[in-house]
Amino acid sequence: MAELTYREAVAAGIAQEMERDETVVFLGEDIAKAGGVFKATVGLYDKFGPDRVRDTPISEQAILGAAMGAAMTGLRPIAEIMFSDFLAVCWDIVSNQIAKSRYMTDGQVSMPLVIRTANGGGARFGAQHSQSVENWSMMIPGLKVVAPSSPADVKGLLAAAIRDPDPVMFFEQKSLYATKGEVPDGEHVEEMGKARVVRDGDDVTIVALAAMVPRAVEAADRLQAEEGISASVVDLRSLVPLDTTTIFNEVGKTGRLVTVEENPRLCGWGAEVSSIVAEERFWDLDMPILRITTPHIPLPSSEELEDIALPSVARIFETVRNEVD
Amino acid sequence: MAKRPVKKRASKSAKVPTPSATATLNDDIGEEKRLEMWRLQLEVRHMEQRLHDLFFQNLIKGTSHLAIGQEAIASGCAAVMRPDDYTFCTYRGHAHTKVRGVSMEKIIGEMMGKGNGLLGGKGGSMHLTDVDKGAMGSYAIIGAHLPIAAGAAWKAQYLKTGQVAFCFFGDGTTNIGAFHEALNFAVIWELPVVFVCENNLYMEYTPISEVTAVEHPAADRAGAYGLDSIIVDGNDADAVYRVARAAAEKARNGGGPSLIEAKTYRHSGHSRADPATYRPDGELEEWLKKDPIPAYRQRLKEFGISKKVIDDIEDAVLAELDAATEAAKNGAPPSEDSLMTEVWADGGSSWRN
Numbered sequence: 272m273a274e275l276t277y278r279e280a281v282a283a284g285i286a287q288e289m290e291r292d293e294t295v296v297f298l299g300e301d302i303a304k305a306g307g308v309f310k311a312t313v314g315l316y317d318k319f320g321p322d323r324v325r326d327t328p329i330s331e332q333a334i335l336g337a338a339m340g341a342a343m344t345g346l347r348p349i350a351e352i353m354f355s356d357f358l359a360v361c362w363d364i365v366s367n368q369i370a371k372s373r374y375m376t377d378g379q380v381s382m383p384l385v386i387r388t389a390n391g392g393g394a395r396f397g398a399q400h401s402q403s404v405e406n407w408s409m410m411i412p413g414l415k416v417v418a419p420s421s422p423a424d425v426k427g428l429l430a431a432a433i434r435d436p437d438p439v440m441f442f443e444q445k446s447l448y449a450t451k452g453e454v455p456d457g458e459h460v461e462e463m464g465k466a467r468v469v470r471d472g473d474d475v476t477i478v479a480l481a482a483m484v485p486r487a488v489e490a491a492d493r494l495q496a497e498e499g500i501s502a503s504v505v506d507l508r509s510l511v512p513l514d515t516t517t518i519f520n521e522v523g524k525t526g527r528l529v530t531v532e533e534n535p536r537l538c539g540w541g542a543e544v545s546s547i548v549a550e551e552r553f554w555d556l557d558m559p560i561l562r563i564t565t566p567h568i569p570l571p572s573s574e575e576l577e578d579i580a581l582p583s584v585a586r587i588f589e590t591v592r593n594e595v596d
Numbered sequence: 597m598a599k600r601p602v603k604k605r606a607s608k609s610a611k612v613p614t615p616s617a618t619a620t621l622n623d624d625i626g627e628e629k630r631l632e633m634w635r636l637q638l639e640v641r642h643m644e645q646r647l648h649d650l651f652f653q654n655l656i657k658g659t660s661h662l663a664i665g666q667e668a669i670a671s672g673c674a675a676v677m678r679p680d681d682y683t684f685c686t687y688r689g690h691a692h693t694k695v696r697g698v699s700m701e702k703i704i705g706e707m708m709g710k711g712n713g714l715l716g717g718k719g720g721s722m723h724l725t726d727v728d729k730g731a732m733g734s735y736a737i738i739g740a741h742l743p744i745a746a747g748a749a750w751k752a753q754y755l756k757t758g759q760v761a762f763c764f765f766g767d768g769t770t771n772i773g774a775f776h777e778a779l780n781f782a783v784i785w786e787l788p789v790v791f792v793c794e795n796n797l798y799m800e801y802t803p804i805s806e807v808t809a810v811e812h813p814a815a816d817r818a819g820a821y822g823l824d825s826i827i828v829d830g831n832d833a834d835a836v837y838r839v840a841r842a843a844a845e846k847a848r849n850g851g852g853p854s855l856i857e858a859k860t861y862r863h864s865g866h867s868r869a870d871p872a873t874y875r876p877d878g879e880l881e882e883w884l885k886k887d888p889i890p891a892y893r894q895r896l897k898e899f900g901i902s903k904k905v906i907d908d909i910e911d912a913v914l915a916e917l918d919a920a921t922e923a924a925k926n927g928a929p930p931s932e933d934s935l936m937t938e939v940w941a942d943g944g945s946s947w948r949n
Contacts, residue, residue: 296754322754328784330777333743337781340747340761343732344682346754348747363774367737368744376725376733377716378938412947413939436941464949513948547948 272455278448280422281311281387284429285349287458289319292347295433298325298334299351299387308353309389309448331361335386339369342384347433355390355404355442362407369438370413382438385429390418391482391533392565392581393446397572403533403565405480406540408440409510416510417463418442420484422452424508427461435463444481444533464512468521472503475527475595478518478544480507483531483582490587498592510540518544519552526557529591531582536564563590625834627901629675631909633833634892636671638913640691641889643700646917647690647707651868655925656707660721661688665831665863668888669794670695672836673762676844682732682752682761684745687722688794688862689734692764696729700920710927717930718938732761739774741765742791746778749787749847760847761789762840768799770813779821779855788847790840793857794830800866801874814857823855830858831888834895861886 275283289295297315299307303326306313316324327334331352338350352358358365365386372380392401408416415437419425425443432439469484470491479487484506491502503521507514522528528548530541545560563582571577644662651660663670666688674695677683685692694703698714706713707721714724722736732748735741745763752759769775770793782789793814797804810816815825828839836858843854861883865872872880896906939945 325785328777328780330743330781332740332774333746333777333781336740336743336774336778337747337750340684340732340744340749341751341754342747343727343744344748344751346751363737363740364743368735368740372733373941374939375715375719375723376727377718377934378943379715379725379727380733381941383941412945511947515948 272453274451275422275426275454276448277422277425277443277450277452278309278311280425280454281429281443282314283454284426285312285315286318287426288430288433289315289323294345295347295349296323296325296341297349297351298327298337300327300329300334300353302326302351307351309445311443311448312351331357332364335361335364335369338384338386339364339382342382342438343372343380347383349385349387349433352386352388354400355388356399356402358388358404358407365408365414366411370411374413381436383436385432385439385441387429387441387443389445390442391444391446392570392577393482395572395574395577398569401570401577405440405442405510406534406538409540409543410538413438414511415439415463416442417508418444418481418510419508420444420447420481420506422450423454423459424461426454427459428463428508430460431463434460439463442481446482450485464509464514466508466514466517467506468503468517469506470502470504472501472525474501474525475529475591476503476505476518476521476525477529477531477587477591478505478507478541479531480510480540481533483533486582486584487531487587489584490591493584493588494591500592500595502591515547518548522548522552523555526555527595528556529561529563531587532562532564533581534565536562536567539564558594561590561594563587625837627899629837630834630896630899631901631905633671633675633837634896634906635909635913636674636695637667637833637889637892638910639694639700640667640670642913642917643694643703644690646921647704648864650704650708650921657709658720660707660868661866662864663688663691663862665883665887666794666796666860667691668833668892669792669830669836669858669860670764672833673764673792673840675833675837676840677730677762678759680730680757680759682730682745682748682759683764684732684741684748684761685734685764686738686741686766686769687734687736688766689724689764690721693724693726693731693734696726696731698724698726698729698731700917701923702726704920704924705927708924708927709929710924711930711934712924712927716934718934738769739765739772742769742774742778743781745789746782746785746787749782749789750785752788753786758848759788760844762792763789764792764794766799767793767795767797767804767813769793770817771799771808779817779823779853782853783821783823786850786852789853790843790847791853791855792840793855794860795857796860796862798862798866801870812857814855818855821855823853826854826856828856828858830860831886831891833888833892
């Protein structure tokens with residue numbers, strides 16, 4: 272095992288797949304010579320050269336259109352959209368073209384591509400560089416949606432996404448880039464569509480994603496230490512495919528469900544998870560389902576305001592404590 | 597547009613410009629290519645008219661965007677392409693799909709929403725695709741397919757296959773951002789893609805001249821991307837063939853993209869819903885004099901090709917069309933099971949366990 276940062280794991284995952292498959296190519300703004308504005312792709316240009324790691328103009332429609340055209344004719348492109356907020360300027364390519372072409376052509380075209388993007392808040396960048404938009408992708412039929420919380424999952428799930436025959440939206444949480452974690456040596460590939468129970472518990476199940484996972488774990492540790500409440504924490508890892516089996520198992524054990532979402536409240540992924548549990552596991556529940564989310568507001572830039580907007584360890588701790596006897 | 601009889605030959609009574617009297621068939625195009633382009637133009641013309649008729653018999657639902665009057669562009673370019681070249685086109689894409697050799701029965705079946713349609717009834721008029729023939733899709737959001745075509749060209753460049761991607765779009769596309777992003781991108785990456793603007797004078801219902809800063813919506817923008825300004829008579833298949841051939845050769849030889857503006861006219865409205873009442877009196881009549889079908893018939897005659905050879909091709913096209921129409925009509929509707937298939941590469945649509 273080696274300790275990598277979340278950002279180093281991005282480059283490690285891409286390098287692992289580029290080494291084993293010549294059809295894997297990578298494009299985006301500032302990703303090649305500059306190594307990425309978040310330094311998540313340092314070294315790839317030097318290692319794989321300008322034919323496989325290519326800088327683009329600020330042309331998000333061209334980036335994703337080119338990725339799609341290459342994918343449907345035999346390559347496995349990885350495209351970077353620098354900030355997930357910028358998906359708004361190329362959403363036609365994502366939602367109308369990449370997501371729908373396989374179905375519209377009755378399976379004639381495949382779309383083995385990955386769209387990597389820096390997602391989420393905590394960096395004080397304001398409303399247009401901080402959004403969590405994973406729920407935008409989740410609601411479009413034809414897109415797989417992955418959001419890792421640890422360096423090991425960054426590498427393993429990115430490798431899985433690159434090998435997957437369908438288009439994968441890969442959301443890297445930008446406030447996690449500097450975090451460190453153990454990553455298995457050698458080839459590392461995770462299975463997409465499997466949630467992970469990252470903390471065992473008996474009293475309440477907290478389901479979280481990406482940056483909300485370490486916050487949920489820290490809150491759970493406090494709940495145990497200060498209140499004697501035993502919380503299980505499920506790292507969802509993937510919204511599509513959605514691992515309802517793991518959620519059902521945990522809810523069946525604890526009888527209580529809390530979701531922790533960074534996306535704004537309306538139509539956040541937690542609403543879908545809550546709906547599924549309410550419809551299919553209502554009689555397992557001992558308490559109303561709770562959703563902890565960012566309020567339904569654009570994100571502010573001020574440190575003080577952003578910190579109270581995003582679900583914090585304290586908010587998770589207090590909300591769960593107040594609801595669980 | 598006037599209702600057209602189904603089986604009448606479209607190529608009679610030509611009053612059109614003729615090639616020079618000294619022209620011979622042993623020129624740079626030759627008899628074989630010309631007869632191929634004649635057949636392709638007739639396939640498009642007659643199929644489009646048949647689709648129009650089927651609409652008005654209420655056998656086709658939804659919408660359609662016909663290319664009657666624009667046949668020479670699709671045909672002239674297709675005659676240049678290698679079998680493994682790529683075509684990307686718009687919702688006005690029946691022509692570009694057909695000229696790649698795609699089955700008429702499957703196209704008509706798809707228009708009728710049948711299970712024997714090209715896309716199993718899942719795509720319809722605006723999304724005709726036949727990957728096996730190099731018809732890589734008809735795209736219904738203006739501009740989207742220009743960068744996608746560039747991506748297919750990138751693959752050809754990366755794997756050194758020698759393929760060229762042809763990308764067709766209308767004049768209205770030149771005012772959307774993706775057009776400009778794709779051109780710049782294709783130039784800086786030196787991609788083997790040929791962009792073909794079919795300027796039929798109208799962006800949907802509005803004259804393109806009223807909404808565009810320059811006279812020639814594509815050609816006048818070419819210079820901004822370091823490309824040559826290329827304007828061609830889009831009603832002359834030979835002229836289209838020559839510029840497309842030059843552009844394809846340039847692309848195959850590593851010379852990068854080209855942008856061609858082909859001047860043409862659609863004889864019908866923008867879509868099924870549009871009677872095209874906004875056109876000034878006499879405009880359609882002027883363009884009917886430049887109808888590419890009778891013009892090409894006349895040219896073949898000038899080259900000394902016998903009336904029988906010319907007519908036999910048209911008769912064969914009409915016979916194939918009749919058989920295809922009947923087969924499409926006799927097709928079963930799609931199976932209900934097909935509703936939930938082919939979202940994912942595993943053939944299914946499951947999003948959870």
